[in-house]
Amino acid sequence: QVQLVESGGGLVQAGGSLRLSCAASIRTFTNNPMAWFRQAPGKEREFVATIRRSGSSTSYYGDSVKGRFTISRDYAKNTVSLQMNSLKPEDTAVYYCAASSQTGPLRQVYEYDYWGQGTQVTVSS
16 A cells, blocks of 8 residues: 655745655655645646656746756655745645656546645635
């Protein structure tokens, strides 16, 4: 049973920063994509960022977070992190860590097999 456990959410003022972390219980996904998605109340789950091992790590971002968020991965510790800078009120959502048994630059919810429980990020104006 794969478990993904997120941490690091909270309340921050607009313009501030937060760092989310996600720990995977097993090392199965070392060479597979891991990602962050988010879901605001009344909205669909949205792709934020993904990272995969293709030679060196390769990352992809959703348009709304490009240039402000950075995804990184520690393969030795089996963790993935999301550094969020210049936060805006519209970034308020529950953020989910995900892992996929597929390969490639995966950006769709259905492409990910395993999900964490989510961590709340609230950005006040």
